[in-house]
Amino acid sequence: MxxxxxxxxxxxxxxxxxxxxxEEALLKNEEAIYTLGPLIHNRQVTDELDRRGAHIISDVEGIKNGIIAVRSHGVGEDIMSAIKDGGNRLIDATCPYVKKIHKRVNEYHKKGYQIFIIGDADHPEVIGINGWCNYEGIILGNKNSVPRTAKYDKICVVAQTTMNLGVFHEISQEILRIYPEAVILNTICNATKTRQEETAALAAKADCMVVIGGLHSSNTVKLAEISRAHCKKTLHIETAAELDLNDIKTCDIIGITAGASTPHWIIKEVINKMTKSFEEMLKDSEMEASYEE
Ligand code: F3S
Structure with missing residues (x-):
């Protein structure tokens, strides 16, 4: 194996x-810290942070003079203002790549462009991006959702950072076909692209793929989809406890990938579980061999 x-x-x-x-803020501050939404899509990590004093809130309303962390997905301009208006201290953990999208959306919106956002309408990152153009952006999940009848003089297109590159190209082509002047900004993050390409390459040669990450984490779900397209036996698990060793025991090559919110200790636990069983299998086969002799 x-x-x-x-x-x-x-x-x-x-x-x-x-x-x-x-984590740094938890070490420096006695008071509770509030994270606006789960800091990352990984329950094991957020439970541990909660135990240490970083609690999840869904709304900033009613929180005054506290410490509020904005997660890597970012939030709209109005929410940033509401945090500051409440006298709260802000820990702005918006990913710099997402911040760059906010800036460009805001600039183009102010110049009178209609913003198109290629992504999942319900995803917090997309909602946050839309909050930098007064929530007037049009969210496109597939090429059929591109408006065909409306007239827009100027269009600026951005994408959710975790968008599948193939889908992004497909929708962009459709936009350019209808609106040849549209400004298309490929804002897909390289980390996502690299992870997706590596997953596809690994899945193509593996007998079994194990994708580790939150069952509701959009980037992990996308990885599992890509993996499944190349390797039928793709297992999506959140933790080592969910790995059924019977599912992998006949596989020679096992590929492992993990979503952007999966901590290394969980990956390590999964590998440990596999290698332990591998060692046991070896021991068993050695015993059988010596018995046969
Ligand atoms: Fe940022 Fe890319 Fe991760 S946008 S949060 S580095 S997937």
């Missing part, structure tokens, strides 16, 4: 920065 771990598996730069910022 060979286990191959994708180089890009686990925390991306933005998530790592967000977790570090909140």
């Amino acid at each position: 060979e286990i191959i771990l994708a180089k890009s598996a686990g925390y991306c730069f933005g998530v790592n920065q967000a977790v570090e910022m909140v």
